[in-house]
Amino acid sequence: MTDTNPIGIHxxxxxGDTSPASVQTAxxxxxxxxxxxxxxxxxxxxxxxxxxxxxxxxxxxLRAACSRGLARDADISSDHPTVVARGQRLLxxxxxxxxxxGATVLTGALYSAFGKAPAPLTKTxxxxxxxxxxxxxxxxxxxxxxxxxxxxxxxxxxxxxxxREALALADDIGSDNVMIHLDTYHMxxxxxxxVTPVKDVGDRxxxxxxxxxxxGFGALGAIGYRGPVTFESFSSAVLASGLSNDLAIWRxxxxxxxxxxxxxxxxxxxxxxxGHAIAAP
Ligand code: MN
Numbered sequence: 001m002t003d004t005n006p007i008g009i010h011x012x013x014x015x016g017d018t019s020p021a022s023v024q025t026a027x028x029x030x031x032x033x034x035x036x037x038x039x040x041x042x043x044x045x046x047x048x049x050x051x052x053x054x055x056x057x058x059x060x061x062l063r064a065a066c067s068r069g070l071a072r073d074a075d076i077s078s079d080h081p082t083v084v085a086r087g088q089r090l091l092x093x094x095x096x097x098x099x100x101x102g103a104t105v106l107t108g109a110l111y112s113a114f115g116k117a118p119a120p121l122t123k124t125x126x127x128x129x130x131x132x133x134x135x136x137x138x139x140x141x142x143x144x145x146x147x148x149x150x151x152x153x154x155x156x157x158x159x160x161x162x163x164r165e166a167l168a169l170a171d172d173i174g175s176d177n178v179m180i181h182l183d184t185y186h187m188x189x190x191x192x193x194x195v196t197p198v199k200d201v202g203d204r205x206x207x208x209x210x211x212x213x214x215x216g217f218g219a220l221g222a223i224g225y226r227g228p229v230t231f232e233s234f235s236s237a238v239l240a241s242g243l244s245n246d247l248a249i250w251r252x253x254x255x256x257x258x259x260x261x262x263x264x265x266x267x268x269x270x271x272x273x274x275g276h277a278i279a280a281p
Contacts, residue, residue, distance in 0.1 A: 008037030010229030069114030107148025137175035179206025217275025
């Protein structure tokens with residue numbers, strides 16, 4: 001256990017796809033800006049050359065994490081067995097990619113389709129989520145991978161919108177290698193404040209997404225969190241249009257990924273240092 005949190009960056013800050021040239025750009029630029037972890041979205045992992053990516057990460061001293069949500073026709077929270085089965089296959093493929101590139105974290109909305117749900121989660125749907133993720137967690141454990149439950153806002157999932165709901169889901173899955181993933185963007189929409197959820201999750205917190213200028217670092221220090229803090233920000237300057245529309249990127253906050261990445265690293269490193277200092281007795 002190191003004394004500082006590894007700082008991650010989402011590959012979509014750099015590139016909109018996972019072609020060999022794009023992966024090379026993302027890896028080299030992330031390392032050059034001082035990041036420790038590069039997070040790949042597996043929405044577009046068909047082009048991903050797994051062994052070349054693994055080698056490139058190793059050569060550049062970077063760790064990797066993978067993330068994804070599911071799709072309407074491949075969704076383990078569905079009432080329909082064929083849709084659940086397709087979702088389960090998608091998760092298994094994603095676990096393969098994660099392990100093959102040498103990443104140790106697979107996180108995101110692993111429990112449902114990404115997007116505004118047409119109706120509340122059903123009991124059948126929730127039971128499916130628990131059953132499928134329990135199985136996936138066992139396979140992941142055998143491959144040295146930890147699964148994350150990223151808590152997303154109501155417009156992106158109907159399965160877990162708050163830390164309390166995610167803790168209850170993790171309890172029901174009951175696997176040691178399933179952790180909670182908080183994202184300040186979603187917390188800002190669904191939680192009463194940015195501190196209580198961090199304290200509630202406590203030592204089950206395994207991954208954090210940070211994308212905006214909130215001072216949520218003190219709470220991470222207070223619970224002694226030393227896991228990854230990954231900078232996630234999207235702009236249609238980089239994103240493919242389909243994903244850009246799914247994420248509701250109607251207003252671009254940046255167009256220069258490198259400038260953004262450098263500033264974000266400085267800001268996060270300083271925030272973490274201060275947060276931990278504040279938490280120290
Ligand atoms: Mn996120």
